Amino acid sequence: MRVWLNKQRNLLDFSLSSLSRRRGKTLGMLTVYTSIVFVLASVMLFSHAIRREAATVLAKSPEVLVQRMVAGRHDLIPARHLDAIRGVRGVQSAEGRLWGYLFDPAAAANYTLMVPTNPRIEPGKVVIGDGVVRVRNADPGDLMSFRAHDGSLVQFKVDHAISRESALVSADLFLVAEEDFRRLFGIPAGMFTDLAVSVRNPREVGKIAEKIDAALPDTRIVLRDEILRTYESVFDWREGMLLVLLAGSILAFAIFSWEKASGLSAEERREIGILKAVGWETGDVILLKMLEGLVVSLSAFLVGYLLAYAHVFHLGAGLFEPVLKGWAVLYPKYRLTPFVDELQVATLFFFTVFPYTVATVVPIWRAAIVDPDQVMR
């Protein structure tokens, strides 16, 4: 055991010394390797953080939504449906929600209008998201006016902005009072955009939804869990697609490693020949080269991952936002919550270290089997 440990240590020492002897080549390899890890890790960290962000937001949304459908399209829902819903056993509460979108020609941007119930907004005032603040340069006390559905002017006084921390989904928010909302869009009292239902026992969501569906045949019911699942898989899918696109770069990287490993210089070949002639075995040489590869892999992985971490969580992931976040004008400027996931690290390891190792096995073996008597001539 001691002998074995000593041997590993000696070989590791020697592999470090040979790596530092070929400084140029080692640094070149490390640079390419590190940037591959950096790109892939950035994609993964970023999409994962966004997904978590979305999930956190959704966790606060109602468990069941009821929307009225007319001719296959989402329509306003009458308040009387609320009574029918409250009558279903297991429903804890139900209330109407008002929300919609508003195009602001001054900013050429779409806002998401909502009517919060707790706390309510005073009529004539508005609370705006971070993105709105940016595009309109709005400060508390400023006035914003919009054309209502009938052409009349509706004015809002900015009350305050929503803090940056609460992130992704709040950037384009525009929170108004119920009266203002109805005036803006001409929605009569007693009509809502949709109904939010909360249930007593989360396990019964399915059953309750079924009952509501039976009682109100003109509605469709959306469960929060379904949205979550959709979100998850859509983001997974996007991340996966991106990785597939990046597969090209992984492949190029594997080929590059193969090249580098097999394009041993005459000097390196001579070295291996000498090692074998003075008593190293083919297996020892393979082990030595594998150790070299391991050292390069691990340091590139570590450095690349740390750089990606800094890029995503401290520098706002400048390189990827447009690709992964989608909607353009209002997109939020905020810090993602740092989060490292083991599965992700493991996956990333597979995407980088595994191709590298596989690509170098054959060239290493080729170099290691030179005949030891070759150095004699």
Added chain:
Amino acid sequence: MVFQPAIIALLLASMVGTLMVAASVPFAVGVLRRWNTASGSEAQLEMEKRTYLVSTLLVVVLVSELASLVLFVFNADRMSSLFVGAMCAVGTLNVNEFGFPALYLKMVVFFAASVWLVLNHVDSRGYDYPLVRVKYGALLVLAPLMAGAAGVQLAYFLGLRADVIASCCSTLFSGNTQVTSDKLATMAPEAALAALTLALAAVLVLGRRVLSSGKGAIVYALASGLAFVVALEAVVAAISVYIYEMPQHHCPFCILKGEYGHVGYALYLSLFAATALGLGGGVAALSARASSLAEAGPRIMRRCVGASMAGFALFAAVTVWLILRSHLILIEPERLLSILPGGQP
């Protein structure tokens, strides 16, 4: 579904591993037909060099199989949020009929690769490579096994359909892939723990005999295979319950999670290593029949069996610690004490 990063990684690993082993098949056939240690011909020298490549590749395969086993379970757990009714990895694996077979085949491949490497290790201690034909014959079996495992895994992932809202018309009860159950069939915890105690005791007794007399390594190998199955059953039926402290939660995978301090790794790594080494010890014992291995065979066999016993003992120790630490009382303490001591080394 296939576009998930972890799934791509798993498919990539299994495909590349299979390709590497498959690419060695023609060489293996060549060895079976033409190997002749006595000859100094260049063809023979070439073949001997080639054996280094194959064994290095197999090491890579073994490590990647082990890693992908962990990744597979991890990923299954993570994906459970995508399926109605799935709470953890068990649910995800139950989404279609290929889930558990894929997992089992991965484990079989892992053990096969580790046994092959022990065989390779023993063989390379014999100056005439006495087992070279056995070894490459075994490679011919390993290749289709790996291909099968890769295929079943692919079928599993292709068969996954998340319950997702279709873009415009949300269909209520989208659960067209209703997961049959999150539960595994389990036996009574007392019975499982008693069986575990018996199996571990048997393994340790047999192991002692192997170490002292050098005989019975094959029986030991069989016993460690059996102990592996019994131990997994015990994890499902009893040990996991102690960890979760919830009588109804029988999941062999959640114990790998951070919520439970990753304690599952301590259990599984020791168990898998112990079993692989136990099987390897049996192989080494069989190989000792070759005259050139008369010295190395038994030596390696002892080392394998000793390390394997240490692995099982570690598993037992972790188990006992988990049970003692738990706030859950499944079995009356007096009865527990009456069955436990035998399990301790």
Added chain:
Amino acid sequence: MIHLSDVRKAFNQGKANEFWALKGIDLSVRAGKVTVFRGPSGSGKTTLLTLVGCLARPTSGRVRLRDRDISGLPERFLTDIRRSTFGFVFQQFNLLKGISAVENVMIPAYPLGRDRNELSERAHALMASLDIAAKAHSNAEWLSGGEAQRVAIARALINDPEVVIADEPTANLDSERSRQFLGIVETLKASGKTVLMTSHDPLVCDTAVVDHVVSLRDGQLVESR
């Protein structure tokens, strides 16, 4: 100690340029003596050394080391025997560039898993006994021919082999340095080592320390004394 019987070695076997470098050699090398292989360039001296020193396997014929037939051993076992029994000093010395002389000396011992400190002590002691202690930490490529050769000798001795093999040891040295080398051979012989050399240098073949001279031509033995 080493016995060869009907040893043949072919290069590029089965190809158009097949070449038999050795055509049936019968030879015994005795322990504790100094033996020189002599012959014109291309006569197969180096090839013969590689077979005796377990660097290569004969295409046919038998090589016995003491009582063990080693001609059929796979590389792994040949290496094992080689690193414990033989130390090599190559014609071009073959030191690794970019690392210090003392590291060069230690290299053959790395795979044996010896303790690092012990090893370094032994390397320094060997270098001191060969009068090159001062050069221990210079890089190998800065050494002169004679120094490089002595580093190579120290490297050959690091695993304490019974047999030291030197290929054309005086080809790259002037006569003064060649005589110094023969002095070293003498001390090696005095410490009980067997020494095997190739050379076509009369200075080497005719010194007193040499016990046997074996002459080769076209891969065959022509004379042995």
